[in-house]
Amino acid sequence: MELAERIRAGSQVSLARGLTLVESRSDAATELLAEIWKDSGRAHVVGITGPAGSGKSTLVSVMAQEYVARGKRVAILAVDPSSAYSGGAILGDRIRMTELAGRDDVYIRSMASRGATGGLSRAVLDGIVLLDAAGFDVVILETVGVGQAEVDIISVAHTVLVISVPGLGDEIQAIKAGLIEIADVHVVNKADRPGADLTVRQLRESLRLTPRAPHQWNVPILKAAAATGEGVPELLDTAAEHQAWMARGDGLGEVERRNAATRIRWAAEALVADKLRSGHGGFDDAVEALIAREDEPREAAARLLTAMAVDPADINGRRTS
Amino acid sequence: MELAERIRAGSQVSLARGLTLVESRSDAATELLAEIWKDSGRAHVVGITGPAGSGKSTLVSVMAQEYVARGKRVAILAVDPSSAYSGGAILGDRIRMTELAGRDDVYIRSMASRGATGGLSRAVLDGIVLLDAAGFDVVILETVGVGQAEVDIISVAHTVLVISVPGLGDEIQAIKAGLIEIADVHVVNKADRPGADLTVRQLRESLRLTPRAPHQWNVPILKAAAATGEGVPELLDTAAEHQAWMARGDGLGEVERRNAATRIRWAAEALVADKLRSGHGGFDDAVEALIAREDEPREAAARLLTAMAVDPADINGRRTS
Secondary structure, three states: OHHHHHHHOOOHHHHHHHHHHHHHOOHHHHHHHHHHHHHOOOOEEEEEEEOOOOOHHHHHHHHHHHHHHOOOOEEEEEEEOOOOOOOOHHHHHHOOOOOOOOOOOEEEEEEEOOOOHHHOOHHHHHHHHHHHHOOOOEEEEEEOEOOHHHHHHHOOOOEEEEEEOOOOOOOOHHHHOOOHHHOOEEEEOOOOOOOHHHHHHHHHHHHHHOOOOOOOOOOOEEEOEOOOOEOHHHHHHHHHHHHHHHHHOOHHHHHHHHHHHHHHHHHHHHHHHHHOOOOOOOHHHHHHHHHOOOOOHHHHHHHHHHHHOOOHHHHOOOOOO | OHHHHHHHOOOHHHHHHHHHHHHHOOHHHHHHHHHHHHHOOOOEEEEEEEOOOOOHHHHHHHHHHHHHHOOOOEEEEEEEOOOOOOOOHHHHHHOOOOOOOOOOOEEEEEEEOOOOHHHOOHHHHHHHHHHHHOOOOEEEEEEOEOOHHHHHHHOOOOEEEEEEOOOOOOOOHHHHOOOHHHOOEEEEOOOOOOOHHHHHHHHHHHHHHOOOOOOOOOOOEEEOEOOOOEOHHHHHHHHHHHHHHHHHOOHHHHHHHHHHHHHHHHHHHHHHHHHOOOOOOOHHHHHHHHHOOOOOHHHHHHHHHHHHOOOHHHHOOOOOO
């Protein structure tokens, strides 16, 4: 497939087309993913989440600049689980990132994921594969807002940064949103504001209360000020340390296995859905038998699944059905 | 299964337990559904939707009383797609329905369905089967609010009533919410209010603009006032007429086929999910091959599906795995 070739070669225009395909969940997207899969698996996926007003977007921009300064190619995937449409607001903000605009080694994209099962969007996971295969060393996966959907999305990342900020409320937003459990690194942003040390202390206290197995990663609490760039190099160093720690132990394997299992299940669902439709095999007869109460749904499904006999050769790039 | 027996025999306590099982989507629910399926398929499922403030709940109560007066057994299933938890608000309202409380021939239940794929909750469709098998002649499926989730839910009904009300805004809410296409009967509730005739005219105009095949059901616009009961007998008559019309033509078959197809797909998904998990068959090996980039997700899924060879005998009530 020519598109896969061009994405591998680093064409951002082709990458954008690939990501749009992936968002549409078309057959072409499935083909593209199948072809490009083996080129993925190298990028460090850094998830960033935190409440609105925590300065996430600015921090992500400054981090991206620092990655670029270190010779890394970096992609930013901003996901809004509360929206069914991408574009607009998120990308709008990024137009301010003039330092990053028009560079080969930086790519910025937003995605909407509302309506995705269990909050985790297939398009997001597939999008990461494309960015990874396109040769980006770091994929920053940023979510807008905090909630269960954001937690689900961010859990595909290798390293999760949770952003807090002093003075947004009397309690730390990350604690309220249940983000303590998923953070690999806590970042108190806008640390030049009064109350930053209080926020750090509150985070430290709630970390102390979070049960943690021995030999587990010791979650650091870093202070940063995205506006001045203060603390950002340390943030990147810590993310790299976490990645190395993950690679040494089974942490990386655990994330990869969880993601791979999700992918296989999704692929199986798609294959089954493709067979279980009107006009295909015995589906219509099974439906009639169900209505006539001669059969019940589970037995009908089992019979159809057994009969469908998926032939792996049949799906290798060129299906005939 | 004793529970199925007791539900068939009309025990409301057992029915409530069955519905709670169905909401939990446990294995026991699957067993129950399989056993009770053949006793379902008799109830008239009447869907009711409309914006907040349209007096839906009161109208549903008054309709239920009228059904009871006509010697029918009636169940009300109130679904809130915006909530992940059932109970609370919806049922609270219904405590006012003192005329209906404690009767054998009336059953009221609320269900939450937030997070369901595509808006249509499996628990809702399964709940209808239980109520149907429990011998209710009419199942009133009521949604709270108007939106795509509500449209998806209500589309499983045989007869869809869309409620409008004068003076909620300068345009009719049903039109704004895209409910015109799914209505079998339009009801202008609170028809004693000024502006009712204007609302009727606006609905008629938008129906005129909605393309309609020849020999299609001619969607009536009825006026009602739930508070006084005015127009409610005509509403029931019209719903019965629509049911008869559906039964004569292929309309009923169409709804039943759509629902049956959905059920088979869901059952297949559940069977596949049951096999595609850690420790089962070649799943873990497939996951490792994926991480090693020796395989891509779709081929891995196809191989596992082919290998899983669902044995219908294996799932008949007593699985061993």
